[in-house]
Amino acid sequence: MWTSRSVTPAPSRYRGGGLKWLDRTFVVVCALLPLLFAGCSSDPDADQRPASQPAEDTHASTTKTKPVINPFFDESQTWTKEQAAAALTEKETRLSAVVRLIRLSECLPPWAPEPLPLNVAASWRIAKLADSLWAAGLETGNEKYLAAPVLIDAAGEVRRPLDDATDLFVTLHLSNEVDFFPHLAFYPGQMLMFDGEQWTPALAVTRPADLRFELRFEHDYPYIALLWRTPADENGVRETVEAGRYDWDPYEFAFSGPLCDKLPHPPGGQYELDLDASPALIPVGGVIPEPPKFDEQKFAPDANWPTPY
Numbered sequence: 001m002w003t004s005r006s007v008t009p010a011p012s013r014y015r016g017g018g019l020k021w022l023d024r025t026f027v028v029v030c031a032l033l034p035l036l037f038a039g040c041s042s043d044p045d046a047d048q049r050p051a052s053q054p055a056e057d058t059h060a061s062t063t064k065t066k067p068v069i070n071p072f073f074d075e076s077q078t079w080t081k082e083q084a085a086a087a088l089t090e091k092e093t094r095l096s097a098v099v100r101l102i103r104l105s106e107c108l109p110p111w112a113p114e115p116l117p118l119n120v121a122a123s124w125r126i127a128k129l130a131d132s133l134w135a136a137g138l139e140t141g142n143e144k145y146l147a148a149p150v151l152i153d154a155a156g157e158v159r160r161p162l163d164d165a166t167d168l169f170v171t172l173h174l175s176n177e178v179d180f181f182p183h184l185a186f187y188p189g190q191m192l193m194f195d196g197e198q199w200t201p202a203l204a205v206t207r208p209a210d211l212r213f214e215l216r217f218e219h220d221y222p223y224i225a226l227l228w229r230t231p232a233d234e235n236g237v238r239e240t241v242e243a244g245r246y247d248w249d250p251y252e253f254a255f256s257g258p259l260c261d262k263l264p265h266p267p268g269g270q271y272e273l274d275l276d277a278s279p280a281l282i283p284v285g286g287v288i289p290e291p292p293k294f295d296e297q298k299f300a301p302d303a304n305w306p307t308p309y
Contacts, residue, residue, distance in 0.1 A: 075148055076100050088134060094126055098136045098152065099260050105158035113137050124270055127174055129183055130196055141216075146172040149185070157277060161185040161192055161199050173215050181222060185214055191224065195253065203246065203255060204277035211243065211271055215284030223247045224255055230265045243271055249282065258286020 006227045077095040079087065081104055087097035099121070102112050111120070125146055132154035137146035149172040152158050161170065162185070173184040183194035189205040191213045203224065205211045216225045226244035241264045246257035259281065263269035272289050273281060 043132070047097070081156040085154060088152065088154070088156075094134075095121065098124075098126055098134075100152070101152055101156050101158050102136075104156070107150055107158045107160060109137075109148055111148060126291070129174075129194060130178070135174075137172060140171070144174050146174065162187060162190070181248065182253075184215060186215075188212055190277070200279065201277055202280035206272050206274040206277075208269075208271060221248070224238045224257075226257075228263055228265075241265070244286075246281070253283060254280045254282050256282040256284045259283040261286035262290035 010154065075139055076084070076087075076093070077100070079097075079100050083106070084097045084100040087093040087100075099112070099116060102108065103114070109194040111124070113120070123139050124136060125139045126134055127146060129135050129151075134152045135146055135149045136152060137149035140147050148170055150158055150160055161172070169188055171186045173186070175181045175183050178194070178196045182196075184202070185194070185199065188203070189209055189211055191203045192199050193202040194200075199204035203213060205226070210229065212227050214225045214227055216223055224246040225241050225242045225244070228243040230239045230241060232238050243263055244258055249256055258273075259275060259278075260270060260272040263271055270287070270289075275281070275283075
């Protein structure tokens, strides 16, 4: 390394005699060094690129970053319904098949806009409910749940679990063992269950309308909680409380709990389930619901009813 220091005068034979071979070699090497470094540059565009623009790290782009693959390749946009249904069975083409089947159907969920950005599709989740049934919906952060689901069968038919429901208010719970505990679909005031073959109504509220069902666990055993939001207090705060409990009976494949019971608040309030719309209910406990009012007009005798005399 060359440093700045005092130099001892050369012997007399070098002084006053001009530059000898060592001096000339040193000057030539110093003059050629910038050219040598410029010729060894790995970036041919380095002289033309602004100083603020860094060179591309081609190695990092190919080895450290995974390539973004768009699953909606052009070929899937021409699939028939039968081709898209067949593609459901393959993991690599399942997402493209779901997009194509939704486009071919009349069931358009709010999470499948047209055109469909790739980052929106990344928030989807597709789960297999049975050998010939899939559910597609939005990720919820919990692997057991899907939001706003649609159902897709092996024939490529797309439908909602409940036809006249609002998609965004629906949550689907995925069961590990359908033979012991069903898949559940939660709607405001209503719950459906899937027994491995079909979706059927399970529980439904008739009054008040703003009750909702929720799956909960106690000692790892599932039960359905009927939740009620209390009226606002003097500070405008509303609490969510458990108004009813419905325990799972795996032998009956049904839920046992009250048909009618008192609300925690306000005093004197009651809730009631719709017995006709709750085929999975085994009425246990609670209070006896009030009988319907007698409609004299409805049960008035018909003057035209024929008599035998």
